[in-house]
Amino acid sequence: MRESDDGEGVATRPDDLAGMRRQLIGWYEADHREHPWRETDDPYAILVSEIMSQQTQLDRVVDAWKEFLDRWPTAEALADAARGDVVSFWSDHSLGYNNRATYLHEAAGQIVDDYDGECPETPGELQELMGVGPYTANAVASFAFNNGDAVVDTNVKRVLYRAFSEIHNTENPPYQALADELLPEGESNVWNNAIMELGGVACQKTPRCDEAGCPWREWCDAYATGDFTAPDVPTQPSFEGSRRQFRGRVIEVLSAHDELTLDELGPRIRVDYAPEGTHGREWLHDLLADLADDGLVDLTEQEDATIARLQR
Incomplete structure (x- = not known):
């Protein structure tokens, strides 16, 4: 930790990031939330979980994910399904925007028709699938094949903004560049899970640094200064009557x-x-x-x- 001009401690990024990486991975591996999709490397099952989790609370996703895979266990099974049945399932389970069900059904058809039933493995190829953007592509590539880039969602942005003082005062904080710099080579699976867990468990909107044993406290700018400002979270328009x-x-x-x-x-x-x-x-x-x-x-x-x- 460096000192400011007035002698107060101000956290800054260490020249060697090995300590931060080791601490975060160790914290995650010692204890983390047991989501069922973390227990599989099936890319189709992981793709389903990622599409379902977009703007939907995870406690609603778990049962729906299991039921969805029981009904359509493979990309081939989903591609063969009637689109209306898939949309009805989505609506019945309150999974949010129904067009995501349409995109997932279309993506299953692409996997079957364009990739011989095998889910593409790289972020670039995954983004060719309907409804799959950079975040989802990196998540699937990471969690199924361990070859993704850094994932950047709302939780990760919150972590990076608070931890690293150099991005606070920029008009467009370079979240992706910083996340890519932090990512240990060849460890995208565990790393992306770990930094998302950090944002979801410790670095919440109301931070729980000590209660959750945040592994980055000794480096974190927000923890050192007490300024836990974070980017505004976009508000959803009112659902009732929408x-x-x-x-x-x-x-x-x-x-x-x-x-x-x-x-x-x-x-x-x-x-x-x-x-x-x-x-x-x-x-x-x-x-x-x-x-x-x-x-x-x-x-x-x-x-x-x-x-x-x-x-x-």
């Missing part, structure tokens, strides 16, 4: 019916539905058109009515 909520209601209602006209569907998803009103046929048709564009709903225009059904 377009996202009504999209979910449409999927839920249509999963229980073969098909419905707009005037049959409308009252089932909102009590103030009026065919010619603000939230009437025009509003509902626009909502359904978005779902159709996402490959979730089929719309059939008849002479006197529009018919909606889940895409199969």
